[in-house]
Amino acid sequence: MTLDFSKIKPKKRGDLPVNPVELFQNLKVSDPGINDLWLAQGDALREWHENRAKPDVGIVLNTGAGKTLVGLLMAQSLVNEQREKVLYACSSIQLVEQTTEKARGYGLDVTTYFRHEFSNDLFTRGEAPCITTYQALFNGKSKFLNEHLAAVIFDDAHAAEHLLRDHFSLRIARKEFSDVYAAVHALFKRYHDKTGKAGSYAELEDPRCHHLFLIPPFELHSQLGEMTRILHEARLQQEKSTMFAWEHVRDHVDTCCIMISGDDITITPPFVPVRSLPYFNTGVRRVYLSATLSAPDAFARTFGCIPEEVIAPTTTAGECERLIVIPSRANLERDDIEMAKDLIDRRKALVLVPTYSRATRWEDVVQPPPRNEVSRYVREFRDAPAADSVKLLLAARYDGVDLPGDTCRAMVIDDLPMGVGPLERYLWEHLRLSAILRTTIASRVVQSFGRISRGMSDHGVVILTGERLVEWVLIPKNRAVLPAFLQKQISLGDTVSEQADSIQDLLSAAEQCLTRDDGWIAAYNDYLTDAEPENADVDIELLTRLAKSEAEYGRLMWCREYEEAAKVLRATLDDAFAFSAGT
Template identity: 35%
Template sequence: MVDTFDFGGLEKPKAGAKLTNPRDIFRARPSGKSKIKELWQGQAKALDDWFAKPDRNTLISMYTGAGKTLVGCLIAQSLLNQGRRNVVYACPTIDLIRQTEKEANAIGLNTTTYFEQNFSNDGFDQGKSFCITTYQALLITRTKFRGQRRPGAIIFDDAHVGERLVRDVFTVRISKIDHKDLFVSLLPDIEEAFTEIGQKHNFDAVMADTSAGSVALCPPNGIYARSDRIQATLQRFAGSSFEIELPLDYLKGHIGCCAVTISKNIIEFTPAFLPSMNILALEDNAVPKVFLSATVQSRGDIIRAFGKSPFVIEPDVDAGRGERVLLFGSAIPSFVSDKQHINKLSQKHKVLISVPSERSSNNWAPIVTAPSDAKAFSAQLDQFRAANTGKFLLVGRYDGIDLPDDDCRIMVVDGLPIGTSQLERYSFDRLHLDQAFFARIANRITQLFGRINRGKNDYGVYIIASRDFENWIRNVSNQAFFPKILQEQVRLSEDFCDQIKASITDERVYSIIDQIIDRDPKWVEYYNAHIGLNPLDDKKIEQRDQYTKVDDQFAKREANFIVKLWQGDIQGAIAEFEEEFETIRSNNPRLAGWYSVWIGTAYNMLGNQSAMFDWFDEARNRLGGKLPLPRRQLDEIGTIHPEKTVIEEGLRRFCIGSLPEVMKRGLKAREQAKLAFGDTPHNIAEEAVRQIGANLGFDARRPCNDVHDGPDDLWLDHHTKIAIPIELKNEKKGTAINSEEVGEIFQHLEWTRTNYKGYSVPGILVYTESSSVTDSSNPSLDMFFTNRERLESLWDDFTQIVAQMAKTTPVERYAIASQVGESDKWTSEAIFNRLALKSLKQVN
């Protein structure tokens, strides 16, 4: 008998097309397979809003713990069902790949994973599943996701950390420990670049054993001039290391466009801004991209990372509103100063310790060390999750791990989350581009706090061990960048710490932590009494919104600038910054200084030396005279001694050039200064006063604008160590300075003395047309009125000297600058006394 096959036993196809609405996909999940019974309202709203226009680039912003991963998986499956080929879901870490795969499988979705050079199955290649992989695997030049696997849609999970991850693929980092021969081979070119602009001493200082980890920017012009030789050196060694070879694929031919930084043990090559649109996975605008992010107040970092300005979906959610209390180190100083207290705490509880860098992790070596590599990280983290007690050290990571509920309830934070790259450290520590980092740091802190606190019923204790972190988070202007619930929790914590610090002991700290974790009813009552009753000042929110609006615009300019520079359109790149430079300068003068460095560098690439020097002068005007940039030189001048005084430093900016060139620079300075003497908006007058100080030779800053604290303007004389704070009340004319304003002036005077302890502060100048104070105010003797007439008179005298110098030879100009600088009339103390009209204390 013939053995026939029974075709009637085959399963017949199910009726209906594939589901494309992500909510329908969720409803169709296998019954009983998932713990998730229904979508939260915020998740459903996000999915509906996305599905209305699935082909556009979209940022879905949901608070930590609100279920972004589930939303992303449903979107990925929807895109696949719509017919999109090669849907890729990118995660920051392998640990998150596994978590995402688990969550997708739990609702019946088929997935493929790719990590450690292996695809888990053929589903992705056959168009039957989306692929979950890492950012690095997707973004490197040698990615597997090209050709037939080129993405047709991409979901970027944890997109708020995208800037760091994208920068990594463009960064060649040479460690002296790991790549000593390459490190040593690069040093002669870098040393020569410093030497030719007369700054070899800066190179020597960074390389000295006593440098304590300081970072210097290598001269951009010098790097550009030697870029071919440097590239050849890098290529000669690249074959021995993928961590050098892979990012060098992107940097080949573009070394001269890089911001190169050097420290005692690391040389780092990375673009000043990210040319993301040159990445294969990002360049195609027809490929829809979905960015999943924690709540962000600005799209700026998304734009900087991915080169895209997405449509924003931010549904209201109550997830992620878990209970948090911060124990500030200033309230428990003895406890945080002895790490054995944390060690003892970890013998009863699980404690996650966060530090920003490997260097800072060394401080914790007596009680805990960080995992040695990625595999050890995942293994030790899993062990920590499974344990009942213990400690885990998280180094320079603010994302990618979830420790909800009993997985961990205590976090120690030791250091502000900055310095993920040397360029970032240099920007923050040396250039003081604090304002450019407000949103980024707030986002990182939000993410960091979300590592141990996920759901709305979660709770945790945060021990703030470092003063820099405490000061940043307690600054009210900075708090405006946090989600509303975190703003309230910070303010609750301030109230709590203020009440306990007078009677605190180390044993009582242990007791407080135990009571909170054990859910003491009186603690719960205290916490609930504060939440929702202490909102942030609306003015701070308005200031934040204005900042983020402008920052988004700057981010687009940065992205366009570097893409054009990368592609050889140098003039087009320059235009990106020059077209809006006045707006940039008035809103963020220090960032304008950083842009000026790269406009000048671009002009150098074009061979336009005159414009290059003009922009480098602009950069020094905003960021100080120590930048590694060449100055105008003439052969007949000979050897020039270093500046001895602040005024000499100011006048030297007008020493080089023909009479018309010097007069042109002087005219430009006078035009900028005019804005300080008229009825101009407060921020414009602030910047004009800063520019006057910078032209006089001071390191002139705007702390209130730059770091959200301190006086409106600050003139620093680094030669004689004198600091002159200036508070603007330019909008006041006939009205008296009131008690609240006097209090603010006093705080800003004390802020200057606290933050510049090595400087003499003769008092604070109040720049105003008012001439009286209210009877209820109580000003101190070191608060002084100054006004337009006084400042304009000082400025006129200075510009007259510039005009006289212009008529002499360059050699004579340097002699005049030195002579004027040494005059008693032009010392910083004399300038302060000349501006000080009368004390607020004596006016009435």
């Protein structure tokens, strides 16, 4: 049989739409929930289109305002314009799968990349964006480090900080590298003996010890040769748990912080040098999708810059009705966690905790899923009937989990959502940098509330437990950096909780909220209309200037441009000291 060459014709590309609104209008949408663009979505897309050539653009849309559709349209628009490779980064594999499913419903073709595999070759051919994870993008052996990229869309940019820090942090677990741990611990014993900390440092011999030690840079430099030998002989590049971070830090140990705790040693840069990566080169466009950019200093520490254009259309999406219950404020002589357990006993509920050790307080009710099975547990919880009293506990997961409407109407936020990394723990516990970390904590608090919220028509009960969290949200200076809408809800919840004389009073209040009781709705609407939020007494401009200085210092130190790094930091040193001596 001979080949009929007469049927071989060149494919006509046609005119691919670059305007994202026009692109949407040409889609064959199968998702029944999408009839047209919402007002805020259209406003965001049109304004971005006018500013699309700028290297860094922020898009702020509340949780529930259709941010995913906006981001995917921008990604495909950039592909159509440049016919080059465009990445769309998510914070987890679960969100990659969720975003891909939404793209199909919108009628958009995409490529996915996770677990070392591309789903198709559309990305390689410059025909569709690739949806991948921050992990795939920022690990030290990322295949994308050597790709020529036209643009990167960072979804949930407000949640990226700890993900980036994790990839630049080499953690040497005591259980896995007992000889390495012992050698490094011994290396710095003499220093701690000389400085009067021999007793507390010796306690690290017990793996359960919670002490955390920061090795001073001058002491690290004096022992650098021996430290390098120990790390080299450990063959960290061959172990899966260390090879990816080792790729980043192996030639930069002397510019990193060394932290020693009872169960591991962490080597991490004081400021993540994210701007040293090729994704931030000139010529690459970056779009940051976020539910909040109200903390520009935290954003600057994460990405090393502030977007030159921030697009934030006015929308009430995400401002759902909430009753916030604070059990410790009630007139009861009981532990607030035990009261919270009573409140959710017969309800389907999500429990958020900052650490796995904190999760042990809930083990008689629910245990966290295995780390590699979180996505499956979230799916099963979401699909469980609303009438079930099933519980889901997540540790240090304040983003990437969406449980709107009847999928979950009750949630517990237990303890302050601080970072789980040792450096941030050191800043918080030892240097008491509560002022400099205020906006970062506020961003995580806002993220936490968004887990069971979608739009104005949604409603639910949120229970706050843990002395540090309750104290934080009730301090006016802290509450002032939260959105005004959430401030009013916290104030209302505090008032309701203070009036409770029994657990039954709290149960009754929650029931009235969830059953849409007329009395509750009227009181809620009146309170939010009349309440006045706190005025923010925070110099965001100063905090942002300090954060940008730190980020640029971190990049220059990483590149070993020591003199320039010193100049950058010196320029803001007086301001930093005036703001906070610890800083």
